[in-house]
Amino acid sequence: MKKIVLLLALLGAMGRAQAQPTQLKTEHLILVTIDGLRWQEVFGGADPALLGRHHQPAGSLPPASASRQALLPFLWTTVAAQGQLYGNRALGNYLNVTNKARLSYPGYNEMLTGFAADAGIRNNAKIYNPNTTVLEVISRQPAFQQQVLVYGSWDAFPFIFNAPRSGLPVNAGWQPATGPGLSAPELALNEQLRAIDPHGAERPDSLTFGYAFAHLQRAHPRVLYLALGDTDEHAHAGHYGAYVRAAHTADQYLAQLWDYLQSDPKYCGKTTLLITTDHGRGGNRLGQWAHHSRFLRGSDQTWLAVLGPDTPPTGEQRAPGQLYQHQLAQTIARLLGVAYTNDKLTGAPIEAIFDGGLPLLAESVAPGPAGSFAPLSQSAR
Template structure:
């Protein structure tokens, strides 16, 4: 477990003001290669909480929720709309007005993984390589043989050497094949190389000296602060932030912390959006793509699990905001999207083509 001091320190540093016809519609059919692209993933975060807020059947179960009264006061409500705004205010007060959200199955608006396994490595492989290789079936630390979207854009002069990748889960160097890709990934409890600012030095100190148990998934706030410092120093054009604690606490059956980490992730996204909208070169010139690698059990007693035999684990969601994204809000017409369409969408935003899959951008509503 992490020292309480580390949590207070992180909070003190993070003080920025605050494939049929369901396709995300670009404002124009053509895009230019100057667009900044931010990709953010919330590992294993269910569509049920994104679109419906705290699930009463889980929140009221003291097997999963330690302090029911507190969670009810923070995230409870009489309607899905009220609860989801409490849980993820940026998503529903900003992104839902200015961007697009897909995956509310109550309207038969479906987003799914296309891979067979509905676990993390196959899910991220699908998102970033647009492939569903049946031999990628575990979370083992094996180097991925498939070319990913970051490798494609590293060959584009606009994005070459302007790509930043920060992840909480330490398997990403294998998922993205860091050695072959040639782009550094700061992942898990990996220190920041060439740390020369006070924040970077403090992050390294925390990771080296304060963390008692260096688990596979780093604390998301620590990942974010390291990434934010990199943004301030280097201004990359393609940026990926992989958050992981929603999945960690779900596996532990801790609904209190699962909700807290979802709320924290929403705040992180808000801070990144504020940064983009107040930084020259990024304001009105940045697109956010936000998604997850897999779903979880749809049954309230199975919400902690996912995998090929867990009903609901293939059900995901995607949100888009920023340059070239029409303000459609929560898309309520029926349709089907897959995670394998995300890499081609990133490519199209950058003026490139990636795989034969259809980008999420063909038609206006």
């Protein structure tokens, strides 16, 4: 009996030891999405055959853009050396969306809530999202109030975040920068925006990035979401050259952003950068690369890049594996030390992003209407 008591006491002590929370260094988080940029270009560079076949609009491509280093130098120098890249299917490393629509709004919803809302969000119709996103939950924590910013090129983002309900400051589409204390760059961008005739659902990424970067420097938020869209616009138009050029420009924005974060003591060594996309696209044949839908094979295939103080620099993931887009929400919450539950099952955080394994939260996750972890049996390969 004594032995059993001793054993139980020992087990109890071990349990407590394991429950010690791991302290993360991440205090700030930047999420960047590059709409519909395929894993084929991320891991393989621009396709020379497609470049030759689909006429290039005016403007020059980066030299030797067929190589991935030339096309996406920030991803393939800084992130590959200091961070992680997931989704090279040529190596058996997979990342998939689980929503059946394989369109933008369903993709952003899955990424930002942690589940595929197939019954509620079936297409890109601009309806206010009935679901709560992880950024909304984070922004309600006392330490994150007025600390979450969203900038998007696509004018659907106020709907995706249900801005009227969530109160998140979402600047998207043809909206100018508003509010008191605008900086000189923001006022200049407003002038540029006014000079353009609004056309379509997307403003150019140059404006979206400019606004987001200027606001970041002015307000130093803890969380910024930057949603770029030029890649998808040019792809749907069938302009492969413009599509890969937009990807190259997005990579330059990332480099500029990261350089700034490293130069600012508020962010340096305390900021994690996540870069991903909302869906894949079709394959190279018959112009299918231009589009994405539930009927086009490859539209569920995505990728992810991570760079930050809590992420081991394992570079390009070369081992076979399977991750899902619905794991992003819990990963974001865990990086910032925020407990996140939703009224549906949400995907588990991506363990390999955290040095030394997945950290426990300082406070245990209150049992919500749904559990936090949903290892799915479904394989979307």
